[in-house]
Amino acid sequence: MRGMHSSGLSAHPNQEQRTENARVNLRQSMAYLLPYLWEFKGRVLLAILALLAAKGATLVMPWALKHIIDGVDASLAAPLVFPAFFVLFYGALRFGSVFFGEVRDALFSRVTEHAMRKIGLRVFNHLHSLELAFHLDRATGGISRDIERGTNGISFLMRFLMFNIVPTLFEILMVAIIFAAAFSIWYALITVVAVAVYIIFTIFTTEWRNKFVREANQADSTTSTRAIDSLLNYETVKYFNNEKYEAETYDRFLANWETAKLKNRMSLLALNSGQALIIALAITAMMWMAAQSVLNKEMTLGDLAMINAYMIQLFIPLNFLGFVYREIRRSLTDLENMLALLKRDASIQNAGDAQPLVIARGDIHWRDVGFGYHPERPIVQQFNLHIPAGSKVAIVGSSGAGKSTLARLLYRFYDIQSGSIEIDGQDIRRVTLDSLRRAIAIVPQDTVLFNTSIRANIAYGNPQASDEQITRAIKMAHLEHFISSLPQGDQTLVGERGLKVSGGEKQRIAIARVLLKGAPILIFDEATSALDSQSESAILEAMREVATGHTTLVIAHRLSTIVDADQIVVMDKGCVIEQGTHSQLLELHGRYAQMWALQQQDEK
Incomplete structure (x- = not known):
């Protein structure tokens, strides 16, 4: 019999130590x-x-x-x-x-x-x-x-x-x-x-x-x-x-x-x-x-x-x-x-005087933000970033640099330890969680689907949406051809956690879901990192169409997917080390230029 770690038979994670x-x-x-x-x-x-x-x-x-x-x-x-x-x-x-x-x-x-x-x-x-x-x-x-x-x-x-x-x-x-x-x-x-x-x-x-x-x-x-x-x-x-x-x-x-x-x-x-x-x-x-x-x-x-x-x-x-x-x-x-x-009280709650978030333009500011999942290991330090309303800003950096953490902080899945995050001048800790999260839509790196039909998964973006709205979202996400190829069409079951659907199809479903939500702020969290080149090209086109007129944050691993961004922010160890357009960053001959050269060489 193979040797086993002692942790393999540890106590039930939900069985917390009880006091009297x-x-x-x-x-x-x-x-x-x-x-x-x-x-x-x-x-x-x-x-x-x-x-x-x-x-x-x-x-x-x-x-x-x-x-x-x-x-x-x-x-x-x-x-x-x-x-x-x-x-x-x-x-x-x-x-x-x-x-x-x-x-x-x-x-x-x-x-x-x-x-x-x-x-x-x-x-x-x-x-x-x-x-x-x-x-x-x-x-x-x-x-x-x-x-x-x-x-x-x-x-x-x-x-x-x-x-x-x-x-x-x-x-x-x-x-x-x-x-x-x-x-x-x-x-x-x-x-x-x-x-x-x-x-x-x-x-x-x-x-x-x-x-x-x-x-x-x-x-x-x-x-x-x-x-x-x-x-x-x-x-x-x-x-x-x-x-x-x-x-x-x-x-x-x-x-x-x-x-x-x-x-x-x-x-x-x-x-x-x-x-x-x-x-x-x-x-x-x-x-x-x-x-x-x-x-x-x-x-x-x-x-x-x-x-x-x-x-x-x-x-x-x-x-x-x-x-x-x-x-x-x-x-x-x-x-x-x-x-x-x-x-157990939720650590993330509405403030006593919280008001609904009012989106006038969709301007986002990170001001001197500090955060760490553990106090002894800070992830983001003195982080400053401005995403003007309607613009597309991309964040790149090595693994562990804190890119995806920014999206979690914007959603208020965690509270920052210092500084502030503001949307149209409103600190997100002073607005209601429901209104904040209603204003943001995300296409994650790994889209998890419910074990229901494709149509039901898309409708999850807005359960009150009409059939016409769902159909329009399917068209805008370029899902029509894929759905028409299925014997059961959009009533096809995706399997538990979406395992019966390929990566590119899952991302299109995620984009359709985001479209249906109709949020003014969009986040694409490495949405194409797990896709092949053909699927990536199709998803990128859909992402560009969806992002038009929205304040968009793109967290990217492949630099080729964000060359059209209005601003590209390079992160390292939770800090901004470079910022500019694609061409400006290449002229700096810094970290971004090195990353670009390495990825271009890998793709040859």
């Missing part, structure tokens, strides 16, 4: 869920009434059963009509307990599903509001599992906490009162003591095994993340013949998951066995006492049957109470990651 303050408890969870419940307070109240009716029928059933048995006991000489009434009454009670329970579930299901929808949407919107750095650092597969388990946990809490724990405790109290009033205080005492021991045992044992639940969840998330990451990089795996390596790595994650699951199952065995022992001892003691009372003529057979029926009825919800408590603890554990996402 970050842990969620039952009170916090209910405070979070109550507003969603209160939206349908009428349904909730009706569900509670149905619950009370179902519990009432359940509590009366053993009493009716006692009278049926006593009614057919010849030694008590009961009239025939008496047990007949209770037989019918018992049947009605049994139907009522099930019917009202179903009514309760039907009424409350809408509340639960609506709450899951609202919470799921809230988490989804919040994730989109977080900064780019968050999404680059986090693992999508793990986040997906966190959200899935979190929403399922919310559903469980809303459904079972309200309609199982509280009603079960109420039922236990009522049975104890019935035992004390009808028979002896000892029956009530055994019931209360058994329930108290059961609850204490369940709480302590569940707290002990909660660490195994956490380990199993973390192993599940890391395994899922690894599988998704490997499948998303399918081509890379094939390029390096690393199928065996991927399988070995994945198997190690699965082995961790298997071990964690085994610990979880064994601890569950201890919990369930202890609970069953407590219940068995309580039932044995009560049935022993009841049997002795029947033999001593202190009780009837109906009384014995009623005690047995009540204990059976208690056994089922009491056993279920243990399951519910375990699931509540698991649900609270599952909620931690999801609520941690919601509690």
Whole structure:
């Protein structure tokens, strides 16, 4: 087996170290869920009434059963009509307990599903509001599992906490009162003591095994993340013949998951066995006492049957109470990651007094801008650049010079650490993010497409666009010939991440999408660097047509693509070292001239 880096089995990226303050408890969870419940307070109240009716029928059933048995006991000489009434009454009670329970579930299901929808949407919107750095650092597969388990946990809490724990405790109290009033205080005492021991045992044992639940969840998330990451990089795996390596790595994650699951199952065995022992001892003691009372003529057979029926009825919800408590603890554990996402504030937010960006001309200024992804490693230093409205400015430089970072800063994916970036004199940190990003459109180096049709991907630039506008964008991006060659035309699916479409076609789709957005400021981020010469020529022509009348920033690797720029800026280590037109820079015989000579030589 190949040697593996220790980092290959690192902790799930989404499993941040939790402080005690970050842990969620039952009170916090209910405070979070109550507003969603209160939206349908009428349904909730009706569900509670149905619950009370179902519990009432359940509590009366053993009493009716006692009278049926006593009614057919010849030694008590009961009239025939008496047990007949209770037989019918018992049947009605049994139907009522099930019917009202179903009514309760039907009424409350809408509340639960609506709450899951609202919470799921809230988490989804919040994730989109977080900064780019968050999404680059986090693992999508793990986040997906966190959200899935979190929403399922919310559903469980809303459904079972309200309609199982509280009603079960109420039922236990009522049975104890019935035992004390009808028979002896000892029956009530055994019931209360058994329930108290059961609850204490369940709480302590569940707290002990909660660490195994956490380990199993973390192993599940890391395994899922690894599988998704490997499948998303399918081509890379094939390029390096690393199928065996991927399988070995994945198997190690699965082995961790298997071990964690085994610990979880064994601890569950201890919990369930202890609970069953407590219940068995309580039932044995009560049935022993009841049997002795029947033999001593202190009780009837109906009384014995009623005690047995009540204990059976208690056994089922009491056993279920243990399951519910375990699931509540698991649900609270599952909620931690999801609520941690919601509690995380976006580092890029609108300023308190932010106003919509007003584009008068489209003038862009970088003034003494300083920025670094890490404080100890600055990327852009004292950067100054002016892009006049309607002009085309190109930025060139070696890899790592900070070219693409400028586009990210203009979009406000990151905030600068010093200086300012202004559009028509408005600092982009003082305008709303929505208006800023609506004013800018980009054709990236690697266009990522949704796994839908070509037309749907183009329409993504403006979901409200008419069919005529989409068709016009297709024509302007010179996509007509390509689309007409496809059997399904513009309804052809592009595949996951656009893998079924070539680089040049993807860039044309990106240009059509930009056209549809209709933004006054355009960015072309090395949009032709991955294309062959023929595709590059076609894309360049489309780019020139699109850029007409727009303020345009072109980040380029191939200098031949930007010779027509109004200004060319040469960057090195985050600073401007040369600036001018193509011909002016060649006359300087500086860095640009060297880069031009090297690229011309390579193309020969």
